[in-house]
Amino acid sequence: xFTGLCAFPLTPFNHHVVDETAFAHIVTHLVDAAVDSxxxxxxxxxxxxxxREQRMQVVRQAKSHAGSVPLMVGIGAVGTDQVLRLADDAQxxxxxALLLPVMAYQPLSDEEILTFYQTVCRxxxxxxxxxxxxVTTHISLSDELKSAIxxxxxxxxxxxxxxxxxxxxQRVQSLRRQLPDGVSIGISGDACAADGxxxxxxxxxxxxxxxxxxxxxxxxxxxxxxxxxxxxAISARLxxxxxxxRKHGGSLRVIAAAAxxxxxxxxxxxxxxxxxxxxxxxxxxxxxLRSLNLQ
Amino acid sequence: xFTGLCAFPLTPFNHHVVDETAFAHIVTHLVDAAVDSxxxxxxxxxxxxxxREQRMQVVRQAKSHAGSVPLMVGIGAVGTDQVLRLADDAQxxxxxALLLPVMAYQPLSDEEILTFYQTVCRxxxxxxxxxxxxVTTHISLSDELKSAIxxxxxxxxxxxxxxxxxxxxQRVQSLRRQLPDGVSIGISGDACAADGxxxxxxxxxxxxxxxxxxxxxxxxxxxxxxxxxxxxAISARLxxxxxxxRKHGGSLRVIAAAAxxxxxxxxxxxxxxxxxxxxxxxxxxxxxLRSLNLQ
Numbered sequence: 001x002f003t004g005l006c007a008f009p010l011t012p013f014n015h016h017v018v019d020e021t022a023f024a025h026i027v028t029h030l031v032d033a034a035v036d037s038x039x040x041x042x043x044x045x046x047x048x049x050x051x052r053e054q055r056m057q058v059v060r061q062a063k064s065h066a067g068s069v070p071l072m073v074g075i076g077a078v079g080t081d082q083v084l085r086l087a088d089d090a091q092x093x094x095x096x097a098l099l100l101p102v103m104a105y106q107p108l109s110d111e112e113i114l115t116f117y118q119t120v121c122r123x124x125x126x127x128x129x130x131x132x133x134x135v136t137t138h139i140s141l142s143d144e145l146k147s148a149i150x151x152x153x154x155x156x157x158x159x160x161x162x163x164x165x166x167x168x169x170q171r172v173q174s175l176r177r178q179l180p181d182g183v184s185i186g187i188s189g190d191a192c193a194a195d196g197x198x199x200x201x202x203x204x205x206x207x208x209x210x211x212x213x214x215x216x217x218x219x220x221x222x223x224x225x226x227x228x229x230x231x232x233a234i235s236a237r238l239x240x241x242x243x244x245x246r247k248h249g250g251s252l253r254v255i256a257a258a259a260x261x262x263x264x265x266x267x268x269x270x271x272x273x274x275x276x277x278x279x280x281x282x283x284x285x286x287x288x289l290r291s292l293n294l295q
Numbered sequence: 296x297f298t299g300l301c302a303f304p305l306t307p308f309n310h311h312v313v314d315e316t317a318f319a320h321i322v323t324h325l326v327d328a329a330v331d332s333x334x335x336x337x338x339x340x341x342x343x344x345x346x347r348e349q350r351m352q353v354v355r356q357a358k359s360h361a362g363s364v365p366l367m368v369g370i371g372a373v374g375t376d377q378v379l380r381l382a383d384d385a386q387x388x389x390x391x392a393l394l395l396p397v398m399a400y401q402p403l404s405d406e407e408i409l410t411f412y413q414t415v416c417r418x419x420x421x422x423x424x425x426x427x428x429x430v431t432t433h434i435s436l437s438d439e440l441k442s443a444i445x446x447x448x449x450x451x452x453x454x455x456x457x458x459x460x461x462x463x464x465q466r467v468q469s470l471r472r473q474l475p476d477g478v479s480i481g482i483s484g485d486a487c488a489a490d491g492x493x494x495x496x497x498x499x500x501x502x503x504x505x506x507x508x509x510x511x512x513x514x515x516x517x518x519x520x521x522x523x524x525x526x527x528a529i530s531a532r533l534x535x536x537x538x539x540x541r542k543h544g545g546s547l548r549v550i551a552a553a554a555x556x557x558x559x560x561x562x563x564x565x566x567x568x569x570x571x572x573x574x575x576x577x578x579x580x581x582x583x584l585r586s587l588n589l590q
Contacts (some may be wrong), residue, residue, distance in 0.1 A: 106547055
């Protein structure tokens with residue numbers, strides 16, 4: 001399941017509860033589009049803001065709509081015991097894979113991080129994808145540590161953040177040499193996904209693909225056919241969207257606004273303390289969606 | 296309750312559960328020493344690694360041993376709704392004040408941070424102390440934002456991290472001018488507590504004082520009597536302890552090792568993913584405790 005387009009849906013909220021109707025709408029749209037896999041409760045799925053019960057609710061809902069599409073579930077938490085319980089919950093609800101960040105409160109040593117991944121991998125029975133994104137987890141994994149983690153039995157993939165476009169190819173190739181063959185590298189950071197796929201990433205862990213699966217699939221298909229220029233051209237056309245991601249401190253608030261503009265989610269669909277963007281930002285996003293035909 | 300020595304006890308673990316015997320021992324020792332207040336479930340109390348149920352267990356235990364010593368309870372979590380539930384739990388269990396960090400997962404805007412504090416302050420009925428420590432929360436509060444938060448009804452104190460020693464006086468005085476009079480400034484970062492108290496901090500939010508209350512009280516008493524040099528001299532004598540804090544990435548792992556060495560806690564008393572320090576570090580800490588007569 002760690003190839004192609006892994007679509008990361010939002011977990012939309014409405015008045016402090018998970019908006020099941022909106023979530024079902026989003027997941028069903030992705031399943032109808034035949035994405036290669038679903039990645040719920042990633043950063044786009046706001047896992048860090050949800051209670052254990054809410055996370056269970058999201059996984060059950062996702063599974064009930066996923067049909068035959070493989071389901072990856074984020075199980076991130078600060079404490080290891082919490083992570084193990086979330087892994088149990090996710091597996092019981094039918095997760096086909098787990099997405100595992102290591103989150104920093106106290107700064108952690110490499111030994112603590114490796115032991116953490118070891119503990120979780122020994123505990124679970126489905127494959128694990130390593131989540132690497134220092135912007136949210138506040139942990140930077142060196143290539144040496146990534147390679148030690150990737151060698152653990154049970155690790156199937158690693159989700160890397162997008163470096164600057166001109167560095168993607170070198171970054172992916174260098175990491176590829178250091179990781180076991182069986183562990184796929186997946187690119188996140190939508191703006192450099194085409195670069196990542198062209199450089200040999202097997203999967204795109206995609207925020208944009210969690211709401212707009214068709215255009216994301218076009219990029220993946222082009223890269224997979226070896227049409228690197230075409231993949232780049234489609235991504236370049238989406239530059240106004242990537243620009244909005246950069247402008248608003250990441251993709252989450254923009255994608256949440258887009259889901260609202262499309263009529264899928266409530267106006268205020270982010271979990272607190274996150275606030276919706278300003279009316280001006282909503283207007284700009286609406287205009288961008290129109291101009292890109294993302295409606 | 297926001298003056299003098301606020302002692303922050305460890306939450307000791309033993310085989311994945313809270314070690315109630317060890318915790319009772321630590322809290323009782325602090326109450327017997329007549330510390331001015333207790334601060335449970337701070338960073339030293341490992342709040343970020345505990346489940347809601349474990350936090351409730353810790354607050355109930357602390358309250359049952361606190362007698363007339365005021366009890367402040369940390370209620371930090373990434374999601375606002377989780378924080379509100381933790382606040383309810385803590386208040387029901389008898390908390391006299393709440394310690395409130397804002398924790399980053401997605402980067403937060405100043406508006407989001409201020410709204411977060413506003414939401415919690417409106418919800419609770421006991422005074423709130425703002426927890427500021429970018430090393431663990433990954434959020435830096437500007438003085439302007441601190442001042443806006445401190446002006447909210449319900450905010451009673453602000454716990455600031457220790458800057459470099461030579462900057463403490465200027466830092467405290469500059470902040471004092473920007474905060475409402477009724478809001479006390481408390482110093483944390485044990486190594487610069489004497490500087491902070493001498494510069495006008497009303498309270499020391501103390502890790503060292505959570506295990507060694509007597510020596511911490513001597514520093515507070517000297518500073519309170521205006522004997523600045525004497526406060527500095529006692530702190531300087533403890534420099535080998537401050538050096539160990541710096542060497543081992545903060546105070547927590549060192550204080551946990553000290554509690555083990557004193558026979559209060561199990562050998563491995565930290566919640567995972569945190570690992571106990573090496574046998575060599577334990578030896579060095581034991582030697583330091585002996586030389587400082589902290590036994």
